[in-house]
Amino acid sequence: MRIGPITLASPVVLAPMAGVTNVAFRTLCRELEQARAGTVSGLYVCEMVTARALVERHPATMHMTTFGPDESPRSLQLYAVDPDNTYAAAKMIADEGLADHIDMNFGCPVPKVTRRGGGAALPFKRKLFGQIVAAAVRATEGSNIPVTVKFRIGIDDEHHTHLDAGRIAAEEGAAAVALHARTAAQRYSGAADWDQIAALKAHVTSIPVLGNGDIFEADDALAMMAATGCDGVVIGRGCLGRPWLFAELSDAFAGRHSVTPPTLGEVAAIIRRHGELLSAHFGEDKGMRDIRKHIAWYLHGFPAGAELRRALALVKTRDELDVLLDKLDPDVPFPPEAAGPRGRQGSPASVALPEGWLADPDDCTVPVGADVMHSGG
Template structure:
């Protein structure tokens, strides 16, 4: 197995040079800064996106991925829209909605509805999800990397249905290490009319293990004639974002899991690539207050009971990497009411940096 290119930050001082990056254009839309928030199922809902917007730095935000067939069924039966579209109609723009399925006609109908009724800025297609429920059961997500012609059909139908709203695609390098085909897939994506391509630098079989291969992401650029390439994978610091732009042939980057407990990461990354001082991490008290604001937004939408249950995983993200995080996670994983949540946060959320040994 090839060894993926690692991020070596030795000698890099990202605050000393404005990279003077050319504008990232998706269709006629300029994404500034060229830093995108990844769509993540179960996490990037309206509440999270509002927290990110509060800090700034993300040029394009995205919803959780939406099951196109499920959306279509709800629409036909005049049921409520999926929770994953919570807030989309009234939210600030630009905003991307990511959808997935393997049926071109269904995808096209849903895409058109998103454009006409929800006025979304971008319709993104998920060709990268490695989860078995999506791949093996639904033959969608990264499974479709095995069937480039079907990918082309889906993209073409969506481009036609959504025009003039741009359609983009997100892929992985391939299904497995012995079937890496991202260079060929990139050409299919472009020739089918997509306005941009995002590549996660792992194969589907890796899920999120190992390290993203930015060399292979960068190689894809030479196989594209006009649409931008957006790199994704392991961007967990402003320094790594800076290095991705400086050392690899990408037009934009997408930040994923690292931002879940650090929504201020986008602002830090935007400062780095502009040659400005990187804002410091918020204090632990400020981070706790950010989490509580996030909790309030979730409860407003889903009610106290469901909102508290949903917030457990977010609370764990906010504590990640801090002294005492395991202790906090143990307690917050069992909360069921607002009173219990606030008590656990008050008693166990780490708000003091331990003194040096």
Template structure:
């Protein structure tokens, strides 16, 4: 594995210093307290809670509030916030800082999910630069008394004909954001194709605040290659760690200049699976925790020789005892499938038409009292 000649400098977000410049991307239904703890146990970095809606938080939605769970040893609390209304986003930021003691707030301007973009949110919102500025100003202002840095994550643009990332970087810098993360794909691409690292380098050259690169970081060597190619201050890792929380150990080693790579045998993977299910059970209760764990089974076992029947039964597990019985049928000595290294994880999908509010692309300005209802949903847990 390629390493840096010298250790990478820490990532500085205002007063917050992240010694290893690696960020776990917030992923809906994935980066809950259990998964963040599992990843933190592997290596250093910044681990972001799954996205919550500002309106849900402000209006006291029970699901949204339940997602804001932090283990006692989670010393740095990081949350991604979604919103389309500056007032709601500002108040939600204040609540996160004041009531939940968060140390970092990230704003989502990159989600490609149609239910989000059709309301002008996520990756659609940076097209309206004045609205983007109002939201960032509200969040940065609300976080300032608590010395909490606010960052934003975005995409290249809506599609190749409607790019927004350079304008978004300018607005982020002017409004006092501590950093901007760029996923090198458009909303139209979703997760298909290849990430455009050149756009990340363009943004690095255009702004003075730290830029974080996101997209196609499947191995530690990809992270190093991205930094070399773009000059980014750090990387954001999303789908690359699905079923592989030990990727953060590899990243920590690589950024420290150590030449190691984790290739666990199946027995070691089984131990991590059991730990993950246990953490989810502690968080949600055993039955719900095991049900939530089911989605992770295919990712953990990707490339291993586990038979279809066993995989099917694991995907129906509802207790830790049942999980233990099934995991015992796996061969602990089976070697890691090296052919899976460097390959995409999770669904890639295909390019698609972006669903937007009527007339959204007509100009770059935004009427704060439009005829269309662009209000975000109250309940969190959707989007990405």
């Protein structure tokens, strides 16, 4: 699959996830794919950063843009609501060589984002949406940095925006678009509507269309592409606690037989490596606090015992992590019940929007205060 000048050996993209897809997690996914397949074939996107915070060089934001020394292509996702800040951030990325690819986030359904007009709320303002995409494309002209755009079906079932968003993004120079096949009102609940991915693919024919939603196994990715005709897949919650999924996807797209999923002992070794990488990125104290949520995902479906799970949920040092992981039975095979969704799912809910947001889709007014956060969640 080609995204502008970038050629990917397999049509697989790691979705940016706040608090997850930092350099430690991306390195782990890449290492596991390299070990299994002998190569790194997909695109691994870092955590979303806010355009305004990047331009202001907020220390936490700059740290989020850390890439591994051998990470290529380096992919960075921007959250933006203002064409001027978007242009400044994209130009900064291009001028300072901060990344090789920019993805634009218009899919975040978190209330603190949508109530200010950002994330999944913004494509409803189609002219403003187009201006933001155009600003990023204009700022990267001549840099060989492609700009891609990710969005949802729409705000809710009464306000679909994905077909307009895909058309506008292509017209403004985006190199590809990706659709999370849920509305903002669904958040992460229910089933992704793959039919809408097919509709977007039929509507946008000049650039690649990628699908996202309910890919938890390699076979799911093959099924999505067969059912929708999309050009690639974006993997989000399916890889939580399963960073080896990208190795399995590499096998699937290359037509290789995938090996047996890891035993509990092999998962423990992966957790140790993840903890090592997080400690190198954040320092041991914060790294161990961060690994706790991952451990819950890693052990999902495995017999570990309530007492050991509680201890792991409070782990403070790498030495303590090693001692606790040694208590797991290394011979337990990967359980079938560990398949399926991980992470946040929640329930559908009305989307919080700024007052009068739905009155005029052609209004280009930049929403007030929507870019003051350092992470869109």
